[in-house]
Amino acid sequence: MDRTVVITGASSGIGLAAAELLARRGDHVVLVGRTAGKLAEAAKRVHAAVRIYAPDPYREADVRQADFEDLGQVRELAAYLERTYPRIDVLASNAGGMVGDYRRTADGFEATMQSNHLAPFLLAGLLHERIGRLVVTASRAHMRGRPDPDDLARATRKYSAWQAYSEAKAANVLFAAEAARRWPAITSVSFHPGVVRSDFGTGRATRLFYRFAPFLTSPETAGEQLVWLADNPITNGAYYVGHHPRQPSRHAADPEAAARLWEASAEATGLPR
Numbered sequence: 001m002d003r004t005v006v007i008t009g010a011s012s013g014i015g016l017a018a019a020e021l022l023a024r025r026g027d028h029v030v031l032v033g034r035t036a037g038k039l040a041e042a043a044k045r046v047h048a049a050v051r052i053y054a055p056d057p058y059r060e061a062d063v064r065q066a067d068f069e070d071l072g073q074v075r076e077l078a079a080y081l082e083r084t085y086p087r088i089d090v091l092a093s094n095a096g097g098m099v100g101d102y103r104r105t106a107d108g109f110e111a112t113m114q115s116n117h118l119a120p121f122l123l124a125g126l127l128h129e130r131i132g133r134l135v136v137t138a139s140r141a142h143m144r145g146r147p148d149p150d151d152l153a154r155a156t157r158k159y160s161a162w163q164a165y166s167e168a169k170a171a172n173v174l175f176a177a178e179a180a181r182r183w184p185a186i187t188s189v190s191f192h193p194g195v196v197r198s199d200f201g202t203g204r205a206t207r208l209f210y211r212f213a214p215f216l217t218s219p220e221t222a223g224e225q226l227v228w229l230a231d232n233p234i235t236n237g238a239y240y241v242g243h244h245p246r247q248p249s250r251h252a253a254d255p256e257a258a259a260r261l262w263e264a265s266a267e268a269t270g271l272p273r
Helices: 013-024 036-053 071-085 113-128 140-144 161-182 204-212 218-230 256-271
Strands: 004-008 028-033 060-067 088-093 131-137 189-193 239-241 244-246
Touching: 004 013, 013 218, 028 036, 036 060, 060 071, 071 113, 088 113, 088 218, 113 131, 113 140, 113 161, 113 256, 131 161, 131 218, 140 161, 140 189, 161 189, 161 239, 161 256, 189 218
Parallel strands: 004 028, 004 088, 028 060, 088 131, 131 189, 189 239
Antiparallel strands: 239 244
């Protein structure tokens, strides 16, 4: 297809599975991740997929390291992408995860909200004039969390890892919907990938569940869902489960809440409104 696809959170799980699928078809993928060693291993897998399946000549994946708990690194990543790629056909905003204990980043925000929402918001905002499609990995967990635009540092509330994660996933849904309104030239969607087999979670019991429970979605299946959303006609601003738009929870479908979160996120990250 010869598109440029930037995938954050590409060193494992959904992001890596999607990158392999896209590379096999001839898309040029940019792998973004936090850990150098995991990124290097991911790149080997993607390069192997390219050599076997992609047409010749091909371009090997571009690998960029960035920690989303540092907004300075996000800005450096955006500057590199802006210099290097005149068009980003798809930005797969897939980075994120759960933080076990309360941690405030050097930028002043709760780490789960920053890595799952504020950093991806900043990256997309800095690049939006060259993005064709934005696909945001959200979660059904959004139903249990309502983000507070006035407390992105989570300084006034008792910390719960699951609650913080759920609020960040609701922020993902709100962001994609508001991006569709503010950036109509970009097709923007969020999606629930399923309960995916991974190293997700905090604590031994949770991690064992996400590694070994028999009914979990494989990373390959979830990656195929991301690729489907990157390829097919879709409803701008929608929240997808499988190949169909679904109504998110009421608090994640409120345009006023989405606008308030956008304004607070722009102020937090220094992104021009």
